[in-house]
Amino acid sequence: MRRLTGLLAAVGAAILIALAVLPAPAPSNVPEAQQIPVAAGEPETVVAEPVVTAAAPGPVPEEQPEPEAELGPPPAPDSIRNVTPAGILPHPPVTGPLKRVTVAKAPAVTEKPPETLKLTGPLVIDAGTIQVKHLTIHLAGLDAPDLSETCPSRLGGTWPCGVRARTALRALVQRSTVVCDDLVEIGTNALTARCSRGTRDLAAWMVEQGWARPAEDAHETLHQAAAAAKEARRGLWQLDGPQALPPTTSALPQAEIPLPPVEIVTEEEAGSPAGAAGATAAAPEDIQRP
Secondary structure, three states: OHHHHHHHHHHHHHHHHHHHHOOOOOOOOOOOOEEOOOOOOOOOOEEOOOOOOOOOOOOOOOOOOOOOOOOOOOOOHHHOOOOOOOOOOOOOOOOOOOOOOOOOOOOOOOOOOOOOEEEEOOEEEEOOEEEEOOEEEEEOOEEOOOOOOOEEOOOOOEEOHHHHHHHHHHHHHOOOEEEEEEEEEEEOOEEEEEEEEOOEEHHHHHHHOOOOEEOOOOOHHHHHHHHHHHHOOOHHHOOOOOOOOOOOOOOOOOOOOOOOOOOOOOHHHHHOHHHHHHHHHHHHHHOOOO
């Protein structure tokens, strides 16, 4: 027993000497080692924790588009399951191999503008313009007055002839169907056309009534109609210049009234008794009663 005790003491002293002789560890950023408990008389074992170093962030890889899945071969006709419900004829039998057909896009169809327009109850904008929804139509061959235009009056001042001209066209097309042809596009949703109500041409009627002037490139018949309207003082020219006097009428027939004859007596005859008596005596006989 004494030998065992002495042996253990010698071993412990040797371990202490060995630990004292070992050099001290160099300082580092390594965290303190975890000490694992050991049994009495056994040397201590030091276990260092692993050091984890964060890697520097690198470039983010770009997302690559997923490749399109390739279509496999078409199924064989024998492998297609018939799902036709009862009461409906099945599809015709397929005997040959199936093929995938690429559907081609249909070409864009450009709509051809109509040659004739039928307008019901169009809105009258001014003496030469009508409108239906988003479409504005200008009467071809007209130089229509603006709504703000005024005309001189022989009575003094001016009068709103532009508004009156629009009223005339509005009364012509009110509650009627207007047919327009010879369409010419002059802008977005804007056309010039020759329009009529029944057999009456709107532009010609406005010029004939004096409510519009013909355009410079209008037909000669419109210029002649405008000259006739101006001479007759219709529409825009109805209050121009002095008032024309009506033509004189024939004199009325005068009534024929019989008058008694008048005898002229001189002063000498009137002063003489004979002349006075003769005149007095003749007077009753010469007077004729009616």
